[in-house]
Amino acid sequence: MDSDFRSGCPIATTLDLVGDRWTLVLLRDMINGKARFSEFLDSPERITTNVLTDRLGRMEAAGLVTRTAYQDRPRRFAYSLTEKGAALTPVMQAMCRWANAWIPDTWVPPESFMAL
């Protein structure tokens, strides 16, 4: 067991990696085709640049995303999901079902997302 985790509980361990308000929002954006820093900043939740930098770094360290440079001077990166990151899709789908059932006026996700 990696000592970075609070326990062997699979719920607690998942939350050690994605238990914050932004990580799964960024995974959502990547599933929706966003890849660049500026695209993540554009999302309606209005993440700040410093939080975005921090989260992308943590997600890369956790193996949820990979980055590739698409430009030099200044160097810029495109981010994409790994298989491990994409495998969190059922967690996000379950959140969608819960919010649609319990929180009024939440957006109904596209069928294409719910069928992934």
Place this chain on the structure above:
Amino acid sequence: MDSDFRSGCPIATTLDLVGDRWTLVLLRDMINGKARFSEFLDSPERITTNVLTDRLGRMEAAGLVTRTAYQDRPRRFAYSLTEKGAALTPVMQAMCRWANAWIPDTWVPPESFMAL
């Protein structure tokens, strides 16, 4: 749309309520029959008393749990899941499946939990 939420996105909205490292751990404990402050403190993740007090208050405000006094002098409360809180079970089950598949040595949850 409640203005406390960052957007109408059902993923972002769910994370506005449970997007932290503790809320779903406490829901897990309640599903497992824990109800009292001292029982939550006993869990292997070792939540601190101030974080526990904060999270239980937020969870009650969000309608995820209810509390009933079981003792006076000093007054003590027992917490239990509401229907809205219990409806987050599929989110936790999806987290269990992800962690068991991707994080070595995480505990395999009881079938009774996965079948809820």
